[in-house]
Amino acid sequence: MPKLIKLTGPRAAAWANDRFTVVADDQALPAGGVILSLARFQAEGDALLSEGREVGVVLQSDEAVEALAYDLPRLAVVALAFPKFRDGRAFTSARLLRERLGYGGEIRAVGDVLQEQAQFMVRCGFDAFEPADGSTPEAWVRAAFRFRHVYQRSADGRRPAFEERAHGV
Amino acid sequence: MYQYDAIDREFLTDRANEFRHQVARRLSGELTEDQFKPLRLMNGLYLQLHAYMLRVAIPYGTLNPRQLRRLAWIARTYDKGYGHFTTRTNLQFHWIKLKDAPDILDALAEVDLHAIQTSGNCIRNTTADPRAGATAEEIDDPRVWAEAIRQWSTLHPEFSFLPRKFKIAITAAAKDRTAAKLHDIGLMLRRSRDGALGFEVIVGGGMGRTPHVGPTIKEHLPVGRLLSYLEAVLRVYNRHGRRDNIYKARIKILVAALGAEEFGRQVEEEWAKIDAAQVDLPDVELARIRGFFAPPAFDVLPRVSAAFEEAKSKDADFARFARNNVQPHKQAGYAIVDVSLKRPGDTPGDATAEQMEVVADLAERYGFGDIRITHEQNLVLPHIRLDDLPVVHAALQAAGLATANINLVSDIIACPGLDYCALANARAIPIAQSIAERFAEPDRAEAVGELKIKISGCINACGHHHVGHIGILGVDKKGEEFYQLTLGGSGAEDAEVGKMLGPALPAGRVAEAVDQLVEVYLRERQEGERFLDTFRRAGVAPFKEAVYAEAD
Amino acid sequence: MKALTANRLIDGEVVFWSQGRWVEHFGDAELFDAEAPAEAAATGAKAQPNVVIDPYLIDIEQGEAGPAPISYRERLRALGPSNTPQHGKQAEGGAEVAAILAAHGAARSSGRVNLIKRK
Structure with a gap:
């Protein structure tokens, strides 16, 4: 099982205890927080939430975040899957969750997650990561915040270069 | 020309350091080749038949003499004394060692050059009309918009892992010298009837195994809304472009499958939801960028140059050069000079370090320090006085750069x-x-x-x-x-x-x-x-x- | 006949396998007459992912002037670019280069095709 890194503040991250279990569709539910597929969440989510459980959903890269639009306030975690390092759909999903759907809970990167994507993930609104390359929180932070400047606005709220110029660095 | 400021420079330094770190991780075995390959590609480093190839970005095909001299120095120091100009108006070195690549990126960064996004499934170097700022044919300076796109697309957090590579070209002249309709996005600046400046947006052109001339999905995009519209196009593509088959992953396949009309509708729908004020550049930044492309301090000169006319009548080689490689300039007394890299027998697009230095010197002495690269693998000195053409020609000729064949059969x-x-x-x-x-x-x-x-x-x-x-x-x-x-x-x-x-x-x-x-x-x-x-x-x-x- | 080739990680140089090490010249390459030792060498090469990239076997033909790769792609790799005879391994000349230049067999490099298919 990959360990979980969470952002803990501006330019800081640490190992985190994962209080969620990812549950396959054909698997019996363990106690505690669970992360379900979209299909299973749609079938069983209401019941589980009404038990008072913490529930998260893992979206595959071809699943649209809009499917969760009305459930987001109830979700503790949205995990976005990177089936391959090169599959960049989850970057769009994360931005839409943060910027369009106003999701404030945890967005977790799962799958083929490498520190080389850290800067893009953080910029798009991810705040939890299950690195597949054995990255430590220190390495993750270094990679995520290596660049002193960015050129566009995104979900992280960083000031882009054109704004730094207009207002002085 | 655009001048980097402290922000741009610190960014490049950070990027070069990042790549040095990645190369070290690869050489130590911490990264596998499969993991490293997309990273080196994002820095323009390919493994080719005989060595690594480094593709240096030349944003919208514009260089200053100091940059071209640095490329010559790299050619001599780390390669075999030459470079190859490409159809993306970039320069590639063909004999690079992986262990040298971090040092080369440092050397490039010192002159505001880099290899960012010259490969990989991201937004590649945006190309523009090589005669921008010099031709009377254009209705605006496409470099302003190309520079805006350069910044917006640089390490874009959402669009650095697209289904496939993504190329944008911009022209503001009726005569298209950028192959705009064969790009993922082609932008043609137009004036509407009321005089407002806008882009005709062409999406889904391309070559490769399924060539398409791109359809127009928007007739008139107000120029100030460019980046939010591009963001909408890229987002639709990032979400819906095919990822199951590399040969069907370009945006042209998506546009052809949906039809231009439906694709355009999806873009409009997405565009309407984007908070455009967050994406479109503020006027002050556009004005700042535009300021860098103000015309150089041209002399007031007569339309006709006696020195030019005399040289044409006396020197047949020069007359031929004037017929084929010299184009009219918007400023009286000036000309646009095409420098052919197609001397018969040579390798198309190759320039030796010495040739690069000759062009850099000429640009500095006679051409306001401005050098352009064309997608047809030639160079351009965009602002040369007619009076100076004979001496410029002689210097080009001595360097094997005066072949008078632009657009002719040997300009291949x-x-x-x-x-x-x-x-x-x-x-x-x-x-x-x-x-x-x-x-x-x-x-x-x-x-x-x-x-x-x-x-x-x-x-x-x-x-x-x-x-x-x-x-x-x-x-x-x-x-x-x-x-x-x-x-x-x-x-x-x-x-x-x-x-x-x-x-x-x-x-x-x-x-x-x-x-x-x-x-x-x-x-x-x-x-x-x-x-x-x-x-x-x-x-x-x-x-x-x-x-x-x-x-x- | 076969030889084992790859590009070296650190500099991209074309290299060939010979008796337990990588050499830069085709003339020094080990030529395998039998399948089994060739495959064994290829398996060993794949276990060196931090030394070479994409090792694969190429087909070799014994010509009148000496052995040479059958495919023109592999001949170009062994020689250097044909537009610049002064660059690449061909610049050094010699019998090995002459033999490859004299070769004219035409076939795809089966090892390379298999490599691409695997990807």
């Missing part, structure tokens, strides 16, 4: 082909050389007139063969190099994909076949017709007969 685009490229099926350079040598006699080449020959060593079409008036595609036929000819393509405003002429020819037959095609044209042409016009009027039959008659 060729990709590196199998001589260098790991993807190629056949060589392209020797074919270009054999054709150029066959038409080396300049009077004959001039009599033939505009004829664009474009050669690719494989179906990826880096040599733009689909849009050659004569296109040549290298194929591997049972282990032998063969060449498939197409006719009637155009990458200009009248864009069209060429039509197959007939069965592929062996290497030794290609130059002869081109000669036969030219003879048909000379026989059939009517007053004022280019090769392309005659082909369009007369059709493929007479050309086909000339090339394949003997075989029947």
Whole structure:
């Protein structure tokens, strides 16, 4: 099982205890927080939430975040899957969750997650990561915040270069 | 020209440091090749047949003399003394060692150059009209918008892992010198009837194995809304472009599958939801960028130059150069000078370190320090006084850079082909050389007139063969190099994909076949017709007969 | 006949396998007459992912002037680019280069095709 890194503040991250279990569709539910597929969440989510459980959903890269639009306030975690390092759909999903759907809970990167994507993930609104390359929180932070400047606005709220110029660095 | 500030420079330093770290991780075995490959590609580093190749970005094909001299220095220090200008107006070095790449990126960063996004499935170097800021034909300066796109697309957090690579071209002239309709996005600046400046947005053009002339999905995008609209296009593509098959992953496949109208509708829908004020550049930043592209301090000169006229009448070589390589400038007394990298016998697009230095010196002394790269693999000195043309010509001539063949039969685009490229099926350079040598006699080449020959060593079409008036595609036929000819393509405003002429020819037959095609044209042409016009009027039959008659 | 080739990680140089090490010249390459030792060498090469990239076997033919790769792609890799005879391994000349230049067999490099298919 990959360990979980969470952002803990501006330019800081640490190992985190994962209080969620990812549950396959054909698997019996363990106690505690669970992360379900979209299909299973749609079938069983209401019941589980009404038990008072913490529930998260893992979206595959071809699943649209809009499917969760009305459930987001109830979700503790949205995990976005990177089936391959090169599959960049989850970057769009994360931005839409943060910027369009106003999701404030945890967005977790799962799958083929490498520190080389850290800067893009953080910029798009991810705040939890299950690195597949054995990255430590220190390495993750270094990679995520290596660049002193960015050129566009995104979900992280960083000031882009054109704004730094207009207002002085 | 755009000048980097402290922000741009610190960014490049951070990027070079990041790559140094990644190379170290690879050499120590911490990263596997599969993990490292996309990272090195994002820094323009490919593994080719004989060595690594480093592709240096030349944003919208613009360089200053200090940058060109640095490229010459890198060619000498880390390569074999030359570089190759590409159809993306970049420069590639073909003999690079992985262990040297971090030092090279540092050396590039010192002069505000880099290799960011010259490969990988991201937004590549945006190209623009090489005559921007010099031609009277344009209604705005496309470099302003190209620079805005450069910044917006640099390490874009959402669009750095697209289904496939993504190329944008911008032109503001009616005559298209960027092949805009063959790009993932082509932007053509237009004025609406009320005079407002806007972009015609063309999406889903491209070459490769499924060539498409791109359809227009928006007739008039107000210029200030450019970036939010691009963000909408890219988002629709990132979400819905195919990822199951690399050959069907370009945006052209998505646009063709949905239809231009439906694709455009999805873009509009997404665009309406984007908070455009967060994405579109504020006017103050646009004004700041525009300020860098203000015209240089031109002298007030008469329209006619006595020195220029006299040199034309006395020196036949110069007169030929003036006919073919000198273009009118918007400023009286100035000209745009095309510097050909297509001397017959040489490798198309190659420039030695010494040649780069000559061009850098000329730009500095005579040309306001401005150098451009064309997608046809030539260089341009955009602002030369007519009075200075004879001395500039003499200096170019001494450096082997004064071949007077722009747009003529020997001004051939060729990709590196199998001589260098790991993807190629056949060589392209020797074919270009054999054709150029066959038409080396300049009077004959001039009599033939505009004829664009474009050669690719494989179906990826880096040599733009689909849009050659004569296109040549290298194929591997049972282990032998063969060449498939197409006719009637155009990458200009009248864009069209060429039509197959007939069965592929062996290497030794290609130059002869081109000669036969030219003879048909000379026989059939009517007053004022280019090769392309005659082909369009007369059709493929007479050309086909000339090339394949003997075989029947 | 076969030889084992790859590009070296650190500099991209074309290299060939010979008796337990990588050499830069085709003339020094080990030529395998039998399948089994060739495959064994290829398996061993794949276990060196931090030394070489994409090792694969190429077909070799004994010509009148000496052995040479059958495919023109592999001949170009062994020689250097044909547009610049002064660059690459061909610049050094000699019998090995002459033999490859004299070769004219035409076939795809089966090892390379298999490599691409695997990807």
